[in-house]
Amino acid sequence: MSTEDTQNDEPKHPYETEDSFHPLGEEWEDRMREELEDTEYDADLGMEMARDAQRLVAGEISEEEFYAEYHDDVAEEFEADDRPLFDDVNPANHEEIEDGSVLDSLAEMDLQGEETSRREMMKKMGAGAAFLGYGAYATYDFQPADGAPDNVSGIRPAPKDEREHRWGMVIDLQRCDGCLACVAGCINENGTSTGANWMYVFTYEDEDSEQENFLVRPCQHCSNAPCAKVCPVRARHTRGKDGLVLTDYETCIGCRYCQVACPYGVNYFQWGEPDVEVSRLEHLDMRPEEVRQLEGGDYDDRDSERYQALSDANDHVYDYRGRWTDSRPPQGTMGKCTMCPSRQDGHTDNPKGTVACMDACDAQGMSAIHFGDLDDPESRANRYLERRTEVEDTVLEKWEGVEDEDLDIETTASPTSEISTFRLLEDLGTQPNIVYLGNEPGPETEQTEPPTPYEVYSGSGNKWGVEVVDERKEHLDYGPSGPPEQEGEEGGE
Amino acid sequence: MATSPGEPEDIIRPILNTSKKYYIAFGVAAAIALLWSAVYGWQLEEGLIVTNLADWGSGGGSPWGLYIGAFIWWVGIAHGGIILSAAVRLFGMERYQPVARMAELLTLGALSMAGLYILVHMGRPDRLVLSVVPAYPWTVRTSPLAWDVTVITLYFVMTATYLGLTIRYDVYHLRDRLPNYLGPFYSLVTLGYSEIEEEVIERMVWWLALGIIVLAPLLLHGGVIPWLFSLVPSMPGWDGAVQGPQFLTIALTSAIAGVIILSYICRWAYDWEHIFSDAMFRGLTNWLGLFGLLFLWLQLQQVINGVYAEPIAGETAMVARITQPYYIFAIGTVIVILAYIFAQAVDQRQFSLARSVVASVLMLVATLTEKVLFVFEGLLYPHFSLYEAVPGHYFPSLVEFSSLAGTVALCTIFFLVILKLFPVVELHAVEDHHDDHEPAHDEEVSS
Ligand code: SF4
Ligand code: SF4
Numbered sequence: 001m002s003t004e005d006t007q008n009d010e011p012k013h014p015y016e017t018e019d020s021f022h023p024l025g026e027e028w029e030d031r032m033r034e035e036l037e038d039t040e041y042d043a044d045l046g047m048e049m050a051r052d053a054q055r056l057v058a059g060e061i062s063e064e065e066f067y068a069e070y071h072d073d074v075a076e077e078f079e080a081d082d083r084p085l086f087d088d089v090n091p092a093n094h095e096e097i098e099d100g101s102v103l104d105s106l107a108e109m110d111l112q113g114e115e116t117s118r119r120e121m122m123k124k125m126g127a128g129a130a131f132l133g134y135g136a137y138a139t140y141d142f143q144p145a146d147g148a149p150d151n152v153s154g155i156r157p158a159p160k161d162e163r164e165h166r167w168g169m170v171i172d173l174q175r176c177d178g179c180l181a182c183v184a185g186c187i188n189e190n191g192t193s194t195g196a197n198w199m200y201v202f203t204y205e206d207e208d209s210e211q212e213n214f215l216v217r218p219c220q221h222c223s224n225a226p227c228a229k230v231c232p233v234r235a236r237h238t239r240g241k242d243g244l245v246l247t248d249y250e251t252c253i254g255c256r257y258c259q260v261a262c263p264y265g266v267n268y269f270q271w272g273e274p275d276v277e278v279s280r281l282e283h284l285d286m287r288p289e290e291v292r293q294l295e296g297g298d299y300d301d302r303d304s305e306r307y308q309a310l311s312d313a314n315d316h317v318y319d320y321r322g323r324w325t326d327s328r329p330p331q332g333t334m335g336k337c338t339m340c341p342s343r344q345d346g347h348t349d350n351p352k353g354t355v356a357c358m359d360a361c362d363a364q365g366m367s368a369i370h371f372g373d374l375d376d377p378e379s380r381a382n383r384y385l386e387r388r389t390e391v392e393d394t395v396l397e398k399w400e401g402v403e404d405e406d407l408d409i410e411t412t413a414s415p416t417s418e419i420s421t422f423r424l425l426e427d428l429g430t431q432p433n434i435v436y437l438g439n440e441p442g443p444e445t446e447q448t449e450p451p452t453p454y455e456v457y458s459g460s461g462n463k464w465g466v467e468v469v470d471e472r473k474e475h476l477d478y479g480p481s482g483p484p485e486q487e488g489e490e491g492g493e
Numbered sequence: 494m495a496t497s498p499g500e501p502e503d504i505i506r507p508i509l510n511t512s513k514k515y516y517i518a519f520g521v522a523a524a525i526a527l528l529w530s531a532v533y534g535w536q537l538e539e540g541l542i543v544t545n546l547a548d549w550g551s552g553g554g555s556p557w558g559l560y561i562g563a564f565i566w567w568v569g570i571a572h573g574g575i576i577l578s579a580a581v582r583l584f585g586m587e588r589y590q591p592v593a594r595m596a597e598l599l600t601l602g603a604l605s606m607a608g609l610y611i612l613v614h615m616g617r618p619d620r621l622v623l624s625v626v627p628a629y630p631w632t633v634r635t636s637p638l639a640w641d642v643t644v645i646t647l648y649f650v651m652t653a654t655y656l657g658l659t660i661r662y663d664v665y666h667l668r669d670r671l672p673n674y675l676g677p678f679y680s681l682v683t684l685g686y687s688e689i690e691e692e693v694i695e696r697m698v699w700w701l702a703l704g705i706i707v708l709a710p711l712l713l714h715g716g717v718i719p720w721l722f723s724l725v726p727s728m729p730g731w732d733g734a735v736q737g738p739q740f741l742t743i744a745l746t747s748a749i750a751g752v753i754i755l756s757y758i759c760r761w762a763y764d765w766e767h768i769f770s771d772a773m774f775r776g777l778t779n780w781l782g783l784f785g786l787l788f789l790w791l792q793l794q795q796v797i798n799g800v801y802a803e804p805i806a807g808e809t810a811m812v813a814r815i816t817q818p819y820y821i822f823a824i825g826t827v828i829v830i831l832a833y834i835f836a837q838a839v840d841q842r843q844f845s846l847a848r849s850v851v852a853s854v855l856m857l858v859a860t861l862t863e864k865v866l867f868v869f870e871g872l873l874y875p876h877f878s879l880y881e882a883v884p885g886h887y888f889p890s891l892v893e894f895s896s897l898a899g900t901v902a903l904c905t906i907f908f909l910v911i912l913k914l915f916p917v918v919e920l921h922a923v924e925d926h927h928d929d930h931e932p933a934h935d936e937e938v939s940s
């Protein structure tokens with residue numbers, strides 16, 4: 001997560017907000033300092049480095065910044081004469097740094113040096129910095145190490161200056177009227193099975209208001225995604241280049257740990273045979289490994305052979321890496337909202353920077369969903385957010401100059417005079433990339449019957465004729481032969 | 494207690510003679526196992542839709558259930574078993590030496606069943622190796638499930654080594670009394686054996702036992718298995734550092750119950766009253782009571798913390814759990830068992846072998862129930878509680894229930910095969926009785 005985010009309510013990294021920067025707390029920190037003071041080296045420098053190493057781990061500063069900051073200091077302090085210190089870490093060549101673990105790669109480099117052992121090196125780096133190396137090892141994981149198999153991806157978006165985008169949405173809950181167009185639009189685009197509502201809309205009531213509220217819930221594409229962390233095979237992963245959290249349908253073993261670890265309940269497992277056969281999905285008719293064998297390019301490389309093949313086929317199944325991550329999952333694997341990666345990779349007929357649920361919402365004339373690059377101030381999402389806040393500012397300006405005593409803000413506040421933004425369950429530390437405008441559901445809220453019930457909107461109720469069902473379990477319970485009246489249900493054929 | 498010391502002849506009897514009971518047991522177990530493998534084949538074909546699992550969230554179900562609960566239960570038995578046997582070796586608890594190997598075998602059998610449950614639970618078991626292995630160096634840093642596979646493998650290797658080392662001794666010394674048709678197998682087991690190694694092996698076994706005693710609480714049932722749950726941010730019902738100790742006590746309770754049942758069956762089948770003495774069973778029953786008490790104590794810790802101090806989500810989850818009829822059944826059963834155990838501890842006349850065996854069976858049912866409940870009840874009350882369909886509903890399907898019968902049958906087959914291969918009671922256990930007959934005898938009488 002970067003600090004220069006578009007949101008001023010960006011969550012502070014825990015290490016920033018607590019007095020102690022180390023996860024193990026102040027006591028550790030004090031002990032570290034003592035140890036550092038026992039050495040002949042500068043304890044303050046050590047502590048500062050340690051602090052910044054934490055920020056580096058959290059993706060708040062880049063490695064380059066880290067090196068630039070400390071190169072001279074360290075050279076001076078440790079008389080870095082014959083040791084290939086920071087100069088030898090070529091910042092442009094990140095793949096060679098094992099999981100971005102600075103200290104590790106430093107130590108490795110030092111082993112190649114002649115006399116100094118890794119142990120000495122660590123001592124010289126200062127006890128604090130050394131033990132913090134573990135943290136770097138464990139979490140700074142935006143891309144796999146050199147030599148990692150292709151299907152082993154990272155679990156974090158790359159730092160801001162190394163990624164192309166950070167896709168997300170700004171969803172204006174005050175514009176939503178619960179029509180469910182987005183839900184059906186997504187089902188239509190992705191061919192998900194009955195009740196697998198990658199996009200889901202809650203209608204809920206607060207205890208103390210009669211008002212009907214809506215919460216539009218796609219996957220939050222968390223920048224610190226618990227689902228990706230826990231996956232035992234890295235099928236669930238984060239694309240470093242743009243932060244999309246995807247599932248590689250070819251490696252997923254169907255353990256459902258991601259589903260259990262996700263706090264938002266956005267995952268839908270493919271319990272039986274999918275309703276929509278592969279042949280009905282828009283896709284390049286090639287085996288995944290063949291797609292990967294095509295000469296592929298970097299992110300957004302539109303000249304590559306793979307890109308050409310994918311765009312000729314208007315493919316909605318493979319992403320730019322040739323991995324099967326889009327559209328509904330095959331039997332026995334996990335699915336969830338993908339933020340339409342084949343669109344973001346630019347090889348479908350639909351433009352990059354759009355998603356099917358947003359298109360459906362726009363077509364309905366509601367425009368509550370605004371997808372876009374949250375890193376880019378010019379993206380649709382950010383411009384919308386800005387405009388909405390500006391509107392609010394003018395409303396607030398009107399009140400300027402009015403004496404506080406004259407104004408009982410509590411009672412006169414109109415719904416538009418205070419539009420709040422929030423992210424769902426932010427304090428769990430998941431760093432979600434969906435920003436909501438409107439009221440956050442409180443602990444006492446209750447889901448209620450929607451104005452357009454899911455089942456009413458199903459089939460002929462929507463323009464695509466797709467089936468829309470709320471409670472999936474009822475359909476799964478019919479077992480592999482499908483619900484009695486309707487053939488071709490989940491696991492039907 | 495007039496017990497006559499065991500003889501080496503006694504412990505090799507199962508290898509030499511095969512009774513009708515044996516064939517019946519084998520036949521029944523094999524039939525159940527076959528039946529279940531057909532059911533599992535059906536699940537492979539149709540997908541996990543044949544279970545009663547479903548998505549949590551808008552889906553209104555529970556994505557984990559009996560399979561994961563039974564997985565923890567089997568791992569618990571395994572870990573408890575090996576701790577028991579390591580304790581016997583490490584602290585020289587001679588009274589329990591006759592069951593040490595039984596506990597080790599239980600560990601191997603139960604670990605295999607736990608491993609099998611991982612497969613059964615997965616949507617795409619065919620990918621296990623090809624997906625897990627290449628990503629392993631990376632996933633092992635972040636995925637508790639990868640840690641899990643690591644420690645289970647580690648423990649399997651440690652236990653097998655441990656068992657292998659002690660079996661070498663026995664087979665070497667009993668070789669001329671063992672059947673010839675298994676000659677090649679025994680030669681393999683005793684490959685390169687020389688008597689000089691005996692002392693070294695004894696020391697190795699001691700160190701391995703130490704390793705197990707230290708590692709098990711830290712890493713296994715006190716660590717990695719509960720971490721699978723307590724580290725995820727989504728489900729308050731799984732929160733809390735108490736899960737480690739909690740899992741460990743359940744593991745030990747289940748394992749002792751398992752050992753009591755197994756040794757009782759062997760005693761009944763092979764007339765081993767003098768080897769598996771009443772005194773030993775009484776001792777095991779007392780241990781069962783002690784660990785059962787710890788189990789209840791840690792449940793109480795969780796319940797009080799949950800209903801009194803936790804944020805709303807945690808309280809909801811806890812209140813739901815303690816009002817669950819199955820939970821009340823599980824805890825009630827443990828309380829009844831404990832009542833018996835403490836009664837027999839105070840008044841020896843209350844003890845009977847049959848009662849202890851029944852208590853053990855009930856204890857295993859209670860721990861299994863608690864484990865399955867722990868898994869899916871935890872999933873029913875997430876932090877994000879807006880979904881009307883949450884708490885969802887779940888009751889295992891017949892397919893899922895049949896897996897319990899299937900794995901118990903497979904574990905039985907494992908034991909039946911082992912009974913024909915080498916002694917399930919260590920030679921040391923009967924030798925010791927033999928060598929210093931009097932003191933051993935005294936000890937039993939005085940206890
Ligand atoms: S919302 Fe859930 S599934 Fe989506 S990225 Fe976050 S944790 Fe993963
Ligand atoms: S279900 Fe698939 S994607 Fe999810 S954690 Fe398991 S292997 Fe990973």
Ligand code: SF4
Pocket residue numbers: 185186187189190198199218219336337338339340355356357358
């Ligand atoms: S972003 Fe794409 S996958 Fe996600 S809900 Fe919208 S249409 Fe569905």
